[in-house]
Amino acid sequence: MVVKKKAVRDLIFPPSRQVNLLLFNLADFKIAVIILTLYIVNCFHIMNKAEDHILVVFGATGDLAFRKIAPALYYMKLYGNLPENFELIGIGRKNLNTVDFRKRMREGIISFSEEKELKYDVIEALLRHFIYIQSDLVSPEDYRSLKLMIEQLNVERKMNGNCIFYFAVPPGKFIDITNHLSEAGLTVESDGFRRFVYEKPFGYDLASCRELNNTLHSILSEKQIYRIDHYLGKETVQNLLVTRFSNGLFEPLWNRNYIHHVEVTAAESIGVENRGGFYDSSGALRDMVQNHLLHMVGLTAMEPPSSLQPDAIGNEILKVFQSLQVIKEEEVPEYVVRGQYTASVVRGESLPGYRQEPGVNPDSRTETFVAIKFFINNWRWGGVPFYMRTGKKLPARVTEIVIHFKPTPHFLFHIDDMDKSVNQLILRIQPDEGIVLKFSIKKPGTGFSVENVSMDFHYSDLEQARIPSAYERLLGDVMTGDKTLFARDDIVEAAWKFLEPINNAWATNPDIRIYGYPAGTWGPEKADELIGEGLTWRYPCKNIADEGLYCEL
Numbered sequence: 411m412v413v414k415k416k417a418v419r420d421l422i423f424p425p426s427r428q429v430n431l432l433l434f435n436l437a438d439f440k441i442a443v444i445i446l447t448l449y450i451v452n453c454f455h456i457m458n459k460a461e462d463h464i465l466v467v468f469g470a471t472g473d474l475a476f477r478k479i480a481p482a483l484y485y486m487k488l489y490g491n492l493p494e495n496f497e498l499i500g501i502g503r504k505n506l507n508t509v510d511f512r513k514r515m516r517e518g519i520i521s522f523s524e525e526k527e528l529k530y531d532v533i534e535a536l537l538r539h540f541i542y543i544q545s546d547l548v549s550p551e552d553y554r555s556l557k558l559m560i561e562q563l564n565v566e567r568k569m570n571g572n573c574i575f576y577f578a579v580p581p582g583k584f585i586d587i588t589n590h591l592s593e594a595g596l597t598v599e600s601d602g603f604r605r606f607v608y609e610k611p612f613g614y615d616l617a618s619c620r621e622l623n624n625t626l627h628s629i630l631s632e633k634q635i636y637r638i639d640h641y642l643g644k645e646t647v648q649n650l651l652v653t654r655f656s657n658g659l660f661e662p663l664w665n666r667n668y669i670h671h672v673e674v675t676a677a678e679s680i681g682v683e684n685r686g687g688f689y690d691s692s693g694a695l696r697d698m699v700q701n702h703l704l705h706m707v708g709l710t711a712m713e714p715p716s717s718l719q720p721d722a723i724g725n726e727i728l729k730v731f732q733s734l735q736v737i738k739e740e741e742v743p744e745y746v747v748r749g750q751y752t753a754s755v756v757r758g759e760s761l762p763g764y765r766q767e768p769g770v771n772p773d774s775r776t777e778t779f780v781a782i783k784f785f786i787n788n789w790r791w792g793g794v795p796f797y798m799r800t801g802k803k804l805p806a807r808v809t810e811i812v813i814h815f816k817p818t819p820h821f822l823f824h825i826d827d828m829d830k831s832v833n834q835l836i837l838r839i840q841p842d843e844g845i846v847l848k849f850s851i852k853k854p855g856t857g858f859s860v861e862n863v864s865m866d867f868h869y870s871d872l873e874q875a876r877i878p879s880a881y882e883r884l885l886g887d888v889m890t891g892d893k894t895l896f897a898r899d900d901i902v903e904a905a906w907k908f909l910e911p912i913n914n915a916w917a918t919n920p921d922i923r924i925y926g927y928p929a930g931t932w933g934p935e936k937a938d939e940l941i942g943e944g945l946t947w948r949y950p951c952k953n954i955a956d957e958g959l960y961c962e963l
Contacts (some may be wrong), residue, residue, distance in 0.1 A: 470500025633825025643880030686769030
């Protein structure tokens, strides 16, 4: 078959939309084929939008739905990222009707949306598709009623049988609710997709994680399960992949030959607030390290994936976790520091200690701060120490990854503080999202005195750039069936396996100390000893380019 250039041109650009296409007269015909291919790929991307579906939220009257899910759905509606036919069924124990539920969700959208000027017509258009069911989540009859409602909505709204179940409930209820859904016939993908979203923590330890995985796999396939970690939905976490694998500048240096150590920090300025009872049974290791911090380590240390397919990226993260050097129980005091915030006064305001928080055991040994030194035993990272820390009631809310490069073999110039002469690449996850590269320059004047300067990029500098919230991005991915940013079963188990000796040591050895630190400080001084060599942690402030011991609270 003979294909003329004009035919290809008319296929890609209808005559009514043609512009200057001198390309087709001058260039090789292969260029037209490339453009046609891109056109087809673009059409496929457009077709990959979310299909019509019903979103069922268990725990719909809780804080997560109020603060995160409702505002995320509003922005998805505002920017056209919800399907044409969309219904939300909220299920909770509170004695509400649908009108009350819509009122509560409206308050959540107004209170926790990122913008002050909201489009109230969009809010009302969204809320018209919200329905509420009061249920204790125990009665089988309630699940049969839920099935009838879903079937009715499928017929009335033409949803094609598609349904997403979001578990915004404590992890202890995951299995019971999933079993009830299975018994009601709501887990089988016979007339559309069935997707199940489970919030962290996914298990309490390695044994409970494996039990949960095995139980869910007896009911669902792995492709139906979405283990959500909102940190992976942050634009700046995803930018780690782009920074590493799209810039030839960094990849040659991203290894043990040029990197001295890597530091990962996730600091929170708030305490446990009203979650004292829940937090006292988990602690910082389970709440933050097992999921958020280790996944950031995985993205930082992974090898280039063969593609951007979910399994290709997941395979490389799994290899990192499998290469983590085991911290033996007897080594825990040497490699791990845990702390707990104590009462203090900041700017005349009295801040309570952790043990004075509502719902917390007065003799609690639950950690609100943890710092870990560890190694990744592979060719790229052999011998390079990694440090991660997280804590509550620290001076600032900030999450970042810092790559500390090795100094020059022989430093010729004068600098007041040699510890600050090392080059750093700072990847700021939140707030003031961006990247900073620190390097040395000559001070103006005579001699060769040196000072450090920063070359920085801020997402806020991009004109009209909007960073979607993590839940907005992740909900959209669930709706389109994209599992790239969701934890796989073997990855979650590998993370728990690495932390198992630490949990066991803390549970069985009462001699392992828990260090107090005043609320509003950067944690126990003991944490500085992990780094050693005269170095300290970086003390970040809200502004990515500033650092120091004193930050605005």
